[in-house]
Amino acid sequence: MTKHETMRSAGLDAAFGELQELLGDKLSTASGVIAQYASGESFPDAYPPDAVAFPSSTDEVSEIAKICHRHRLPMVASGAGTSLEGHIAAPSGGLAVNFAKMDRILEVNESDLDCGVEPGVTREQLNHYLRDRGLFFPIDPGADASIGGMASTRASGTNAVRYGTMAQNVLGLTIVQPDGTVIRTGGRARKSSAGYDLTRLYVGSEGTLGFITEIKLRLYGIPESILSATCGFQTLAGAVETVMQTIQLGIPIARVEFMDETQVRACNAYSALRLPEQPHLFLEFHGSPAGTEEQAQVVAELAEANCGSGFTWATSSEERNRLWRARHNAYHANRAFRPNATIWASDVAVPISELPNAVLSVRADIERNGLSAPIVGHVGDGNFHVSFLIAPDDADEKRRAEDVYSRMIHAAIAAGGTCTGEHGIGMVKQDYLIEEAGADAVASMRAIKQALDPLNLMNPGKIFA
Amino acid sequence: MTKHETMRSAGLDAAFGELQELLGDKLSTASGVIAQYASGESFPDAYPPDAVAFPSSTDEVSEIAKICHRHRLPMVASGAGTSLEGHIAAPSGGLAVNFAKMDRILEVNESDLDCGVEPGVTREQLNHYLRDRGLFFPIDPGADASIGGMASTRASGTNAVRYGTMAQNVLGLTIVQPDGTVIRTGGRARKSSAGYDLTRLYVGSEGTLGFITEIKLRLYGIPESILSATCGFQTLAGAVETVMQTIQLGIPIARVEFMDETQVRACNAYSALRLPEQPHLFLEFHGSPAGTEEQAQVVAELAEANCGSGFTWATSSEERNRLWRARHNAYHANRAFRPNATIWASDVAVPISELPNAVLSVRADIERNGLSAPIVGHVGDGNFHVSFLIAPDDADEKRRAEDVYSRMIHAAIAAGGTCTGEHGIGMVKQDYLIEEAGADAVASMRAIKQALDPLNLMNPGKIFA
Structure with missing residues (x-):
């Protein structure tokens, strides 16, 4: 010792x-x-x-x-x-x-569309609880994550293109500071300009500033009409162009998820989907019956113009749930796709106009390097994920994967994007944070850390070394 | 000396x-x-x-x-x-x-729906520039404020119920720190979980942490269809209930503004509106032609059930502009309404279910105390403004106004709301900030201030004494 x-x-x-x-x-x-x-x-x-x-x-x-x-x-x-x-x-x-034992839903205010929960409540638990009240909470990272963890990593998921991320949907927090002092941030008003926005500072701070012990969330009414569909494309470019055009037209699409051919293959096998093995979009429209029909028609026309195969509708709620469960299980599908592989699941986000180029470049780089790495993405936000499936004992494959990974992140940052759209920095992306934000901005983040946790007791070694 | x-x-x-x-x-x-x-x-x-x-x-x-x-x-x-x-x-x-001389629009990325501006650009200047491109920036405090000032006070306005406030619409900032170091926060990706959210910390920090010298903003396509209407109500309660029900139903209304009878009288005089002298809502719907018709119909039915007089449509864009200009000129209308009066324009926000009670209580308190104080509000956010018009030489009237003002803010905070929805703390509401957030949370804000501006050079005396 x-x-x-x-x-x-x-x-x-x-x-x-x-x-x-x-x-x-x-x-x-x-x-x-x-x-x-x-x-x-x-x-x-x-x-x-x-x-x-x-x-x-x-x-x-x-x-x-x-x-x-x-x-x-x-x-x-x-x-x-x-x-x-x-x-x-x-x-x-x-x-x-x-926080697994702190899993109580403390209050639901149906008339204000908000609720208070403990951090151990999971997103599925919350939505199960809300369903009978006609409400839902839209943020849905793939896993059945806890709300506290989702707030800490500034999580998002498939609905963020319409409903925003945890940054827009946390109204307030109860925080236990490193010395045990309890503070409350935010409140139940929909907006406030009272002082520094501590809520937004703690959201995404990865446990480095204090413990989140209670969270107030925005809720939404379950839409009167929900239409879900899949659409295959002859080319990856066609799928991504369709998304870009949908966003540029301002269609209030609720979900628009991309899967490349490799990801479709993995999900077909894991979730018995039987989709044609080609790049796909999974789409969902929320609104009134007339409104969703109208949105869907515009996007269907865009898809057709980009060589899409036409929409396959998931008409029953069972079919719809099966579809989105398959999407959420993409990570597990990838685990099963190459059973003994090590997975690096990385995400980046770019401005939407850069999306086609960003996805195509990474796909080409993956292929050039003979790697197995499905791509899936919340592409309406310009956010996509690459899951590198690496043989654990193959040092050369690992090195090639590291190179592709690193080039992907450098390119996203160079395109005005971010080294992580929704996973966070943790212990892995600290150098990329400096590359993205600049050393002086990271020094400001450190100064805030030092101010609120002067002994560096809260999750040391995360975000910054 | x-x-x-x-x-x-x-x-x-x-x-x-x-x-x-x-x-x-x-x-x-x-x-x-x-x-x-x-x-x-x-x-x-x-x-x-x-x-x-x-x-x-x-x-x-x-x-x-x-x-x-x-x-x-x-x-x-x-x-x-x-x-x-x-x-x-x-x-x-x-x-x-x-920052008046730093008024250049630096870039507009039509395909990404974003732009970069210098802080002295005003909201009207920006929207004038964007109009021919089919785009707009929705945040509209009453005055033709500068974008830098709007970011600094976390401003919002009439469109916030649909489009959010400056907190949701600033993508990134260039900041000159107190020692002259320049940092950039955020970026052009629609979401990021890379480190602390410095952008949201500087938005609303009222110039106390650094100078904002460049702002990246989200933009929106001008909707295909815009429908605007006014609707008078027999009672103030009927108007406010209509708003609460509209929000609770999840109608994506773009604007829903309230004016009480006194405010209508002031605006009629200043802007030649000829509205019946009763509480009014000003409404606007954005979307496709079918979508706006559908939304308007639902809200019209709610209004009717709450003893509204029926919608009066502003059909031409000239009429629409005249209507909203009158709304934005409410402050000037109030100045003209009691020409030599001192104005205290204060705003609070409450959860939407508390809105009818909050507005009715203040109205009653104003009348009980024989004050002249029009009420106007971005009521879809639960946010309303009271403009106390006080005879400058009447100490007793001033004292009565102070008491009503103070009771209004205590009540908003007690109802889970905020002492300011969009004006900020400045030199005026520092005690209310402590009442709302708690002394320990304000101590955390001070610690951040101390970390980023250790010599207290940036706008000293604001937010905190």
Whole structure:
């Protein structure tokens, strides 16, 4: 043990006694438990925490923070564990704080179209609860992520083209600060110009500034009419051009998802879809019956002009659910597509006019390098995902994948886009953040981190090294 | 002169020489000029700066900041001077930096529906420029404000119910930090989860963190069909209930503005409108011809059920413009309504279900206290404005107005709303900010201010004392 490790161990022992007194069996150091909080999805390394806490209230989280703060113990929040860039790993050890037990829906205000939830509520749980009230919450990353995790990574998903991301749909937060102080940000008014927008600062801060222990969300009425369809295209370019034109015309399309040929093959196999093996769009229109018909007709004409095969409608709600479940299961389909492969699931976003070129370039680069890497995307936002499926023991394939990955991100940034549309920075994209935002802007982010977490206890090593 | 004043004066003299060398005749200390940068609209006190700079580029602003930083000289940004809460006043003196000369539209990307502008561009200038391209920028505070000022106060206006506020429509910023460092935030991708959302932090920060010298904005296609109407109501409650029900039904109404009877009287006189003297809604629907007809029909039925008089359509674009110009001129109409009165224009926002009660309570309180105070509101957001028209020499009337004002804000906060929906805090609402957000949350805002402007040079005395 180094001197530093000895000190940390002594600190941990002291803290651990206090935490155990506070939490009883809601604290675990069992190796099987801490191993689950070492990496998250699709992150290659494992950094287990020293212990895991499962608090059940804001007050308890505040007490946890006070203890960790006193003993200088790092704190790492986690929800469903579905983040992709190493967000929940504990490279400095410390205490993982998992919010699975804080999964209550606290209030639903039907007349104001808002609700309050604890961070461990998952998006499917929330929507199941809301369905009978005729309401829904649109943000849907592929996984059944927790709302707290979704807020922390500024998640979005298939509906963002119409309904926005977590940035637009979180009305307010309860935050436990690193020293245990509890603050509330935002409120239930639809807009405010009262002071700095702390809500938007905590959304997307990846657990580096404080614990989110309560979230107020915007809700929406389930549309009177929902029309879903798939459409195959002779070329990838035809599919992406259709999306670009739809957005440029201002059609309020609710979902417009792209899958390249490889992704269609993987989803056909995993979700028994039987789609023709060609680039596809999955589309959905929300509105009144007349409104959705009208939108669908315009987009169908655009698709036809871009050599689309015509819309195949998912008419029943069962068919529609099956379609979108298949889309959400793309990640699992890719796991099954090349069973022993390591997956790197990366996302970028570009201005919509750059989308055709960006997707075509990456596809060509993947093929040139003989890689297996399906492309799928929330293309209405200019956002697409490449899942590199890499043979774990093939160093050359890994190197080629790294090169394609890196060229894709450099190109997205050069095109005025971003190194991540919805996954976040975590431990993986820190250099790209500097490339994108510039060293001086990242220095401002660090200054804010230093101001709100001066001891660097909250999820250290994320966003910035 | 106190010792402090002597030191400041010496600092100013030294800084002034350097500023004059940099700026030549783009620097003024003429009393007639500095007097224009002492208060803004509707702010009762005057705090003139020591000098005013009129820079013409980001580089020049950066050089100005370096000089002021070196000499510890406060810097106060201003645009069109239409802010309402004392934002541009210089209570610590120093240099006013006015962006009127930085009024270039830098780029319009029609295919990406975005543009880049300098901060001195006004909203009317931008929309005039965009019109021939079939595009528009929807955010429209009453005045012809500058885009930089609108970003700084997180402005919104009549279209926010559909298109959001500046918070949702600024894609990225160029910021000159207090020491002259230039950073860029955000980008042209429609979404990003790359690091802290600095864009949203600077939007609404009222010039307290840095100078905004360039703004990237979202644009929208001018809708194929625009329908505008007015509708009178027998009761104020009927008008406000109609709005609440429209929002709850999820109708994508583009504008829904409320005027109480007093405001209608003032606007009739100022803008020759000839509306019946009763509470009114001004409405607008955007979409396809079939879509706007359908929306308008639903809302017309709601209005009828709430004892509305039926829609009066503004069919030509001239009529429509006249209608909205009258709405935007409500502030000037109020000035003319009681010519020598002092105006306090205050705004609050509440959850939509609280709106009928909030507006009715304020109206009753105004009448109980024998005050003249028209109410107007972007009621689709739960946001309304009360313009207290106070005889300047009537201390008792002033005291009664202060009491109504203060009760209105306490009630909005108690109802889960905000002390300001779109005007900002400035020098006026600092205590209400603490009441709304809590002292600990405001302490976090202060910590951020301290981190990004450690010498407190940027617009000191605003948001926080």
